[in-house]
Amino acid sequence: MKAFLYESQNARVKFGVGFLKEVGNELKELGGKRALVIATPEQRELANEVATLLGDLCAGIYTEAIQHVPRESIGQSMHVVQELQIDSFVPVGGGSSIGLAKALALETSFPILAIPTTYAGSEMTPVWGITENGQKKTGKNMIVKPKTVIYDPNLTVTLPPSLTVTSGMNAIAHCAEGLYAENANPVISIMAEEGIRAVSSCLPRILENPEDMDARSEALYGTWMGGTVLGSVGMALHHKLCHVLGGNYKLQHSETHTVILPYAIWYNSTYAPEAMARIARAIGSEVDDVAGAIFDLSKSLGVAVSLKEIGMKKEDLDEAAVIATRNPYYNPRPIDGSAIRSLLEYAFIGERPVQGRTL
Structure with a gap:
């Protein structure tokens, strides 16, 4: 160990x-x-x-x-x-x-x-x-x-369905990045995997039956896990991109997290194999299709899966890539400007991450 x-x-x-x-x-x-x-x-x-x-x-x-x-x-x-x-x-x-x-x-x-x-x-x-x-x-x-x-x-209970999903995906993002954080540790990694499992499994149940208090309790439990992870270890590329897109272009916070998450995971997939294995186990996907499975989850729950849908302008992608790479957070895969620009292009279009291929 x-x-x-x-x-x-x-x-x-x-x-x-x-x-x-x-x-x-x-x-x-x-x-x-x-x-x-x-x-x-x-x-x-x-x-x-x-x-x-x-x-x-x-x-x-x-x-x-x-x-x-x-x-x-x-x-x-x-x-x-x-x-x-x-x-x-x-x-x-x-x-x-x-x-x-x-x-x-x-x-x-x-x-x-x-x-x-x-x-x-x-x-x-x-x-x-x-x-x-x-x-x-x-x-x-x-x-x-x-x-x-x-x-x-x-x-x-009164949380709108779209915000229910996107804030839940935000919680999953905290957990996912905690798994490959620079200061990750076994205790927090257990909480991160459990948080992903809890939130991803209960979101469809909440949409099906908004009065399902067991599912809502499970979602808050996963939220607690995700928040604890976020507060205990560092974050990486996903959060950097979301801070840039939200702060500079006024995109809605949880929607931005939802759109960016599969692409950030795709970017890091081959550089954080243990984290990918844990995420795959939590959501029940193949290890080499974790990014695609998270994309599919968001899409199946009826929320936006592209930056274009949430108000990003295509002409701002070049500038966003520059800002995001200027003072990068720690990330398991080195930050490459051209690759980040490609990531934002995929995210703008909303194209599903390619199984088994690195961005």
Whole structure:
């Protein structure tokens, strides 16, 4: 066995149907007395419900969270934090709400109690991302990692089918890249494989029966695995490409992850054989067709499988390839500019990765 380093990260997780009602007790455990509930405009009703459950512990509601956390949105919300004398944050929703809470925690060091309603997994990580001047910058700081996470499968029932699928594929992406991370280790690899198995197997069941709480619980369980992987080890090419495409071209976050994932795996397939074997086992595919099988899964679930479908312009592909290769993340296969440009071309068209052939 290869030598490795494993570091555990403290986290309190309450997982179960109906656990939203515990939010007040959990905030008290963190010492929060004047919480700001954070959400997107679409989650305003749920934000109000959480505020009601918190009662006197809620000092205000902010429902203007925006995806990719633009720098200007942080300044606007910091005025609210100061005016209301906030001492803690309760983001409700997906990566936009939790991302804004993290940015505010980076400024204030106030604790976060996260209530996720999607399968993105940001709630389990110390990773923050802020978009400024058209560039998305990311970093790690334990201050921004939520101290407590409440997973209540009831909260995912109203998630639109397309977002259910794409945020689930986002969770799978965290797991897949964790398997070939520079600092991968046996413990996290077990969690990554289990996360892929859980999410990939339950997404079709959720679409077939949106009221299937066992399937929704399984999806959140896989999300927890994926988020833990994302927060424990480094990411690689897939995440770099998604940060570039989302931050620079304003593509929707989870849709971008869904489109790019099979092509990033295709790019790395022959350079990470152990990771490919684990992914294949988790999704029940042939080892030399892992990328194609993930593409097929997305397509079978009725979501976009090309950059063109989600708003990317063909004339921007050259620039995107240059930006993505300028300051590359670690990746098992060396980053080659022409190969990355080819990857983006395939992803733009939405052509299925070729079985048994390297990109």
